[in-house]
Amino acid sequence: MQPAIFGHLEAYLLVALCLFALGLYGLVSRPGFISMLISVELILNAAGLNFVAFNTFLAPDKTVGQTFTLFIMGLAAAEAAICLSIAVVVYRRFRTILADEISELKD
Amino acid sequence: MTFTFDPSLKLYIYLADAAFLGFVFLALAGGVVAVGAKRLIHAVLGLATSLVGVAGLYVYLGTHFIAAMQILIYVGAVCISIVFAVMLARPPSEAERAPRAGPGKLAAGFGVGLFAALVLGSAVFATRWRAEPTAVAGTLQEVGEGLLTRYAFVFELISLVLLVAIVGSVVLARRGRRPAGG
Numbered sequence: 653m654q655p656a657i658f659g660h661l662e663a664y665l666l667v668a669l670c671l672f673a674l675g676l677y678g679l680v681s682r683p684g685f686i687s688m689l690i691s692v693e694l695i696l697n698a699a700g701l702n703f704v705a706f707n708t709f710l711a712p713d714k715t716v717g718q719t720f721t722l723f724i725m726g727l728a729a730a731e732a733a734i735c736l737s738i739a740v741v742v743y744r745r746f747r748t749i750l751a752d753e754i755s756e757l758k759d
Numbered sequence: 760m761t762f763t764f765d766p767s768l769k770l771y772i773y774l775a776d777a778a779f780l781g782f783v784f785l786a787l788a789g790g791v792v793a794v795g796a797k798r799l800i801h802a803v804l805g806l807a808t809s810l811v812g813v814a815g816l817y818v819y820l821g822t823h824f825i826a827a828m829q830i831l832i833y834v835g836a837v838c839i840s841i842v843f844a845v846m847l848a849r850p851p852s853e854a855e856r857a858p859r860a861g862p863g864k865l866a867a868g869f870g871v872g873l874f875a876a877l878v879l880g881s882a883v884f885a886t887r888w889r890a891e892p893t894a895v896a897g898t899l900q901e902v903g904e905g906l907l908t909r910y911a912f913v914f915e916l917i918s919l920v921l922l923v924a925i926v927g928s929v930v931l932a933r934r935g936r937r938p939a940g941g
Contacts, residue, residue, distance in 0.1 A: 656772045658779040658819045665883045667783050667816065671790050671809070673876035678794030681868025691792050692805050693837060695767060700829075707897070708820040710890050714897025715905045715926045720814050721825050722906075726917045730924035732837045736844035737928035 665755035672698035683750050685739040689732060696728045779819055788894030797847045807838045824899050 655665055671694050678691030700721040707717020746754050785808055792805025810833040817826035880898055906914050 656779075657776045661888055662883055663783075664816060664820065666880070667786055667813075669876060669879050669883065670787055671813070674787075674790040674794050674880070676875050677868040677872030678872050679868075681864045682794065682925050683864065684799070686841060687794075687802060689841065691840055693806060693833070694790055694793060697833070698812060700825075700935075701813055702800040704817055704820050704822050708799060708822065710888060712891040712894040714893060714895055715902045718822055718825055718897060718902050719905055719910055721822075722828060722902075723913060723917055724872065725828055726921060729832055729837055730921050732840060733924050733928045734931075737931040739844055740847050741931050741934060742837055754926060 661705060661709040664701060668698040670726065671695075683720040685742065687696070688738070689735045692735075693728060693732065696723070696724055700724045779816075780821070782810070782812045782815030786808070788840065798924070800842070803838055803841050803845065807834050810834050810838070823898075824902065 675691045675694030675698065678694065679688055682688055682691060703717040703721045703724070707714055707721075711717055742754060748754065787809075789805045789807070789812055791807030793802050794805075795803040795810055796805055810829060814826040814829040814834075817823075817829055
């Protein structure tokens with residue numbers, strides 16, 4: 653009797669690791685605000701997946717990881733709303749959303 | 760905790776494994792599209808695909824409520840609002856094209872991502888994960904009770920943060936707009 657692939661903690665950790673590395677790559681290499689926001693969402697998702705995986709496999713109290721992941725989702729939604737409205741305002745004002753070209757806080 | 764099964768159920772395990780690998784593929788392929796797509800709309804679609812894949816993994820972890828919330832909040836709210844922002848922030852002439860990155864930035868991103876992957880990957884395999892005996896089973900009812908008792912303060916704080924974020928984004932988005940007819 654051997655456990656299936658989805659019964660190993662490492663499988664989930666590796667998926668989360670790949671998502672985190674992809675998000676980090678996108679965060680550093682993409683120049684636009686919205687692309688960077690998408691990468692941040694990937695990173696937050698990797699964190700949530702890790703929380704739930706550790707919660708299911710290791711934690712004695714199996715409500716903690718679920719609660720924390722719910723909080724991460726709420727914060728990610730708030731962060732996305734703020735980031736997107738900032739992106740819209742910056743685009744209206746500077747006519748670009750390239751992070752490198754917007755170097756002044758005031759015009 | 761390891762899931763072990765009666766050997767007579769082997770076919771079901773293979774089927775479940777295949778579906779699991781399918782969700783893993785969705786999550787990773789969606790992530791690759793999300794960071795690599797030329798057009799922003801395609802990147803958002805990749806993000807949604809990746810989020811659906813992760814929701815499938817949540818189901819495999821036995822947390823169905825989290826999976827439902829993942830689809831509802833991330834795919835239903837965050838991705839849709841990103842699509843709205845893409846349509847609002849750019850004129851149609853640019854055709855939602857994501858800006859190109861220079862080779863230096865690509866190399867830097869690749870280095871950072873690979874470094875993180877190596878460090879964390881070695882940590883995953885070097886650690887002996889040790890499971891504690893389960894004290895609380897983690898049903899939805901217990902999660903709800905925790906949210907209203909032990910984590911009540913954090914819960915209220917998150918609602919406050921969400922309220923501030925909503926009001927802040929409305930104020931921000933109204934500000935740059937010229938008055939109609941002016």
